[in-house]
Amino acid sequence: MQNAYSPQVIEKKWQAKWEKDKLYRSVIDHSQPKHYALTMLPYPSGDLHIGHWFSMTPPDARARFKRMQGFNVMFPMGFDAFGLPAENAAIKDGVHPMKRTFQNIERMRKQMRSMGAMFDWEREAVSADPEYYKWTEWFFIQLYKMGLAYRKMSAVDWCPHCNTTLAREQVWGEDRHCERCGTPVIKKNLEQWFFQATKYADELLNFDGLDWPQTVKTLQTNWIGRSEGASVIFKTAPSSPPPFSPKMGEEKGGGDDIEIFTTRPDTLWGATFMVFSPEHPLVEKVTSPEQKAAVEAYKMQAARQSDIEREAVDKEKTGVFTGGYAINPVNQAHIQIWIADYVLMSYGTGAIMAVPAHDERDFAFAKKYDLPIIPVIQPVGASHDSPLQAAYVGDGVMVNSAQFNGTKVNTEKGRKNPGISKVIDWLASQGIGKEAVNYRYRDWLISRQRYWGAPIPMIHCEKHGWNPVPEDQLPVLLPEDVEWKPTGESPLKLHPTWKNTICPICGEPAERETDTMDSFMCSSWYHLRYLSPHYDKGPFDPKEYDYWMPVDTYTGGIEHATMHLQYTRFFHKAMRDAGVTKGDEPMMQLRNQGMVLGEDNEKMSKSRGNVIAPDVLVNQYGADTVRAYLMFFARWGMGAPWDSQGIEGSARWIRRVWTLFTDRTPTGAASDETKKNLRRNVHQTLKRVTRDFENFEFNTIISSLMELLNDMYKAREAGAVGSSEWSEAQEIYLKMLAPVAPHIAEELWTNRLHKKYSIHQQSWPKVDEEAAKEDMLEIPVQVNGKVRDRVLVSAEADEEEIRSTALASEIVQKFLEGKEPKKVIVAQKRLVSVVV
RNA sequence: GCCGAAGUGGCGGAACUGGCAGACGCGCACGACUCAAACUCGUGUUCCUUCGGGAUUGAGGGUUCAAGUCCCUCCUUCGGCACCA
Secondary structure: OOOOOOHHHHHHHHHHHHHHOOOOOOOOOOOOOEEEEEEOOOOOOOOOOHHHHHHHHHHHHHHHHHHHOOOEEEOOOEEOOOOHHHHHHHHHHOOOHHHHHHHHHHHHHHHHHOOOOOOOHHHOEEOOOHHHHHHHHHHHHHHHHOOOEEEEEEEEEEEOOOOEEEOHHHEEOOOOEEOOOOOEOEEEEEEEEEEOHHHHHHHHOOOOOOEOOHHHHHHHHHHHOOEEEEEEEEEEOOOOOOOOOOOHHHOOOOOOEEEEEEOOHHHHHHOOEEEEOOOOOOHHHHOOHHHHHHHHHHHHHHHHOOHHHHHOOOOOOOEEEEEEEEEOOOOOOEEEEEEEOOOOOOOOOOEEEEOHHHOHHHHHHHHHHOOOOOOOEEOOOOOOOOOOOOOOOOOEEEOOOHHHOOOEEOOOOHHHOHHHHHHHHHHHHHOOEEEEEEOOOOOEEOEEOOOOOOEOOEEEEOOOEEEEOOHHHOOOOOOOOOOOOOOOOOHHHHOOOOOEEEOOOOOOEEEEOOOEEOHHHHOOOHHHHOOOOOOOOOOOOHHHHHHHOOEEEEEEEHHHOOOHHHHHHHHHHHHHHOOOOOOOOOEEEEEEEOEEEOOOOOOOOOOOOOOOOHHHHHHHHOHHHHHHHHHHOOOOOOEEEOOOOOHHHHHHHHHHHHHHHHOOOOOOOOOHHHHHHHHHHHHHHHHHHHHHHHOOOHHHHHHHHHHHHHHHHHHHHOOOOOOHHHHHHHHHHHHHHOOOOHHHHHHHHHHHOOOOOOHHHOOOOOOOHHHHOOOEEEEEEEEOOEEEEEEEEEOOOOHHHHHHHHHHOHHHHHHHOOOOOOEEEEEOOOEEEEEO
């Protein structure tokens, strides 16, 4: 047996043996509590990145820890294998995405095996495998049958670089760029498939029972953007200007409903004009002949501007009077209807009532175009400046509001606001409005004009419209012989025969949908495919589902907060309602890792040349050292820049572990005190390490283990070798090390301590609280808030004893200068504070 | 503008419920080993200091015997949302 530490030898050896022995195979066992640990699956980009190691190996250590604690742990891995990069590469060099993807997967599997992670490869799932995407298609059909999948023509986001539409969640930042490639998107009017996620908006806002980071919950909550208020029906007024005539109703035109949404129904009496989005369907009808030219010109100008320009916040508000009037239903006032691009067709109803006195935007608009401003909320005990200098948005009482005058209004939203609540009830009783909730949230656009995705299993027939592919004909397979051209249409559309099929209703010739699904659809349910990746009677085996689901701990990057993490919750709830899944949530606990940055403190990228390759590190240091360093070098939840020198510290530690366990050291004769201290250190460390594993605090696990190793070296110096305390320390040390550095722990356990293979099947040691207790405590003594001395007392000492010992200290006496202390505080057994 | 996260030595970071700030590691310095270097081992390492101490957790206030931790005001960095009615 070699004495030098050679990770390259022992790591390969143990990986092979563990695999041969199926050590990490997870099977249903009702005698054990289960633990489903899941980490976000990678896209097979070709090479495993250090970021993959950072997101996978600490959770692997925790899964191993859970297993040693007696849980039946499932820790699966797979590939999110559909997606644009493979297809874009195919356009460039002609290599088929399928070939490239499966080659990349092969390579990454191999790299992943070098991690020494406890992945159960028999549960592997690959989303681009027909065995998998058959069920992605099946899920689409279930959603369709529930009425949750529908087709709609609308202005959608289009990425000109990726040549496809995108979901709203996949368009980021102020410049509205594509989440994948960074190219600013444009709007296109297209008919696309959507999932009606908005139906679940309220349920998605409820995080009860979920142990998720507050930040993710907040991001999702803001994304859904629920606001409470009222919808109110205004009417268009007759076309001529409003001469005060008793026969008004007989005049021509008018009478069309204008529905608006407002969060401030309490300010309805202050609505002095209305604003329509330029695209509003009533614009043409209300526009007077005199204003027609101006309105048309404004509409043209608005249409030419990009959304980004239109939505720029600090842009000065512009608009045009339509010449038309509306009637405010609460007071019959005739008010002008304007069009302005600050009102968006995509939110609410595309029309607003404008209350300049109490809304900053409306105020600015009214000032600019000299429209009337009528205050209807008065601060309590004060009156408004006249004229109003700015919109008043604070609390107060209603004025100029007929029977509501004097009603209190606070700054709460919705029903919590007494003024709003009363007005909503009245509107409803009058039949002119009702309580309403509006969301920023949009339905999920899932059509992609690309080849490398799961086909949308729908057929279009001239006579029978859209119908799903019969389930017994699934999967709709992707054809292999396609042309790669970035045309903006799916290559499936250009394929000579693929789209030709027959209508499932009438049997006449019909066409397949040639768009494919957003790959986030594939990843919405991968955690279910792991349950039984080869099951063919359904997407998963219900027996496996009942045992393993829900996911106990889910780990991954926070960048998916409003994408994958939100989609998968929607998916789970929809499938629950379809009777496919159970429970309300798919993943109970969520933790996010941070990002490993380059040594230059920048995001790692090939173009910056700051990429750290894990393979190189594994060759140089071994996987155990890389794992340990990744757990140690940063708070896992935060991430940090990589430090090539820093890894030397972890390498040194692992080598020192090796040395301590392999050096031949003669049996010594340590003092009882040495042995007792050793035991205490061991059990105190065990306590901390157990706690930190539970809390995903990996960096302090490693520092505790480093500290204990230093203590063990000292104990060895003091002659502890040969004692039962030494043997216990060795045993516990390796068990604590096993989740972190599984190979060296196994080697030392099996071949040096000659314990029973495998260390990974041992149970987690129990803390001996007695042994962990201190005998003597060193208590700092403060005089006027400054630590002046430290006194030793027995751990059993009571408060009085601690007090008198502290006061007896010479140094403390010196600082007292003969005076009596005003106050002496004994803070538990931690500190004595003397106040003079 | 709104919401959220984070600011601690040269660097990554530690500090359980308000109770010794800087654990652990990197780096650096010195020493041992060596012909020499690397490795390894040991010692030191927040700053200032008249060696008594003093200052110190982004800045400034406050609460407290005691604040990195609690409260208020502000600054910086990062992330999200944004004319959302």
